[in-house]
Amino acid sequence: MQCWSRMSRHFYPVIGGGQRSDSLLDASGRINAYSLCMNILLTIMNERRDAVLRRRRFIPVSSLLARARVRKHHGLTDRINTSGKIHAIAEIKKASPSAGLLRKHYSPARLAACYAEAGASAISVLTEPIHFLGSERHLRAVRRTVNLPILRKDFVCD
Helix, strand or coil: CEEEEEECCEEEEEECCCEECCCCECCCCCECHHHHHHHHHHHHHHHHHHHHHHHHCCCCHHHHHHHHHHCCCCCHHHHHCCCCCCCCEEEECCEECCCEECCCCCCHHHHHHHHHHCCCCEEEEECCCCCCCCCHHHHHHHHHHCCCCEEEECCCCC
8 A cells, every 4th residue: 555755845655664665756866746646646546446346236326327317406507607707616625645634624514605605606525535535425515505516526437
């Protein structure tokens, strides 16, 4: 398993028991940003692909389609097609692979309410659980709180 450590202003990959991996370093010993980004993306995509395969055993696609047909839709296109207004999509996330934990005390519903009150046209909610510490519960909490379009931000592999 690969974790990320922060040393000064530079991030470097750490393998298992804390050994530094130099495979992503350039000749000067600094992280190659492109390799790092691709490594993180590939890791996340593989993890999410496995999660989809596991969840398919418990939730059939037909059930998801039935839920989608009966829920109330909050169209983003309709919301942003009003002229004369600047539209902002506010993002809610607890952490990121590069910055680590962003908010120790994290309340997606409270953040969504603040963004809606400030005039956000939509709310983007990160739901990827390992690297962004997101959850579907965060998405549901935001939906219960605001009547705005919500974008689920995740890595979906099927």
